[in-house]
Amino acid sequence: MRQRRSDALSRERIVEVAIDVLDRDGEAGLTFRRLALTLKTGPGALYHHVANREELLAAAADAVLTTASIAGAGESPRDAVRAIAGAVFDAIDAHPWVGRQLVPAPAQPAMLAVFERIGQQVRALGVPDAALFTSASALTNYMIGVGELNAANALAAQGDTDRTAALTQMSDQWANLDAHAYPMTRLMAGQMRDHDDREQFLDGIDLILAGIAAR
Amino acid sequence: MRQRRSDALSRERIVEVAIDVLDRDGEAGLTFRRLALTLKTGPGALYHHVANREELLAAAADAVLTTASIAGAGESPRDAVRAIAGAVFDAIDAHPWVGRQLVPAPAQPAMLAVFERIGQQVRALGVPDAALFTSASALTNYMIGVGELNAANALAAQGDTDRTAALTQMSDQWANLDAHAYPMTRLMAGQMRDHDDREQFLDGIDLILAGIAAR
DNA sequence: ACCTGAACACCGTTCAAGT
């Protein structure tokens, strides 16, 4: 025996190791040579299980998002939508490289499941059938799109040991902008300093939900 | 004389040529060797004007988005927001590589100007000062995030000569999903087939605006 | 100060040769 299973080369094993590498060193760190080294094989061997780097990246992103669709089971439609959105946010936050890996709406299994689940909640909210796609799309696209944006921000700020310091610095920048050209941005500098990314993300979901309710 | 100006190597000229190359061959087509060839110089020369490839990409994206913030001047707050969102959509649609080039919220000049303009409209809508940042961020983040998503879809579908055929194919796929697991997606297959990307994008903006109005 | 372009240290992917 000797755990032969976990040593065997397989698509799942490759994806698993790829996620590890991506979490550790980001998208740039994922090379077939390094993967091959970890898997004790040659780079060419990987091509028997994944088509190319792009497909591997997509598979890794899908794997990381699989559980998002089952969040908030048994809760009210509104809370379920918030729970799913939170799960998507958390998954992207924990694996920021997923953000870069644009998962176009429901083109991959994990996001298709999210889309379906959102569709169910929207319908339970009383949205007429003809308006389902518009509402479900707005919510799902917001989750992926804005989730990605947050990941990009997080990656850019990765060097900063102190997130608060980074926010304060940007806030000060805003406060010192030209008063004639940027009055509103100056006005928002304080709110920007004190905001929480996840709350802000969910506030946007709430606005869309309020818009759906107001129809 | 002999149009010495346009031959001189400069940051602006490099960005200009980069945009051309990106429009023609996408992000993968942008190499310093090719840029140097077009500009009749060596690849090393470019580093006297741009720090690296990433900075060049960011500068190109910013240049393409500069005019978005001035859209919808003189219109009602609601229409101005829609006009700005439409301009952002069109810019990303015309230069899909901008999508990949995640422009984190108001970190770059062009998006800062968009954010400011959105902030002004939101305030004109009667949103109290304390809620300005939440509303303006939701709108701006949606524009960038979902605009990116659309660009990714457009790039993925690039090979298709016929967008209608691609939509029909995906719609059929949805309609043939398992009825127990994907009832809502099946229900939305028809609406998905007939939807227009730009309209759907603006419908999302409308939902957020309705949510803001409903407070 | 700016340009040149060879050189460095890598890539993803392919493919003949092996098992």
Place this chain on the structure above:
DNA sequence: ACCTGAACACCGTTCAAGT
């Protein structure tokens, strides 16, 4: 059928040498 790893055709970036 699957693996191996050298080889191919590239990259971004640096830097000594020029102007």
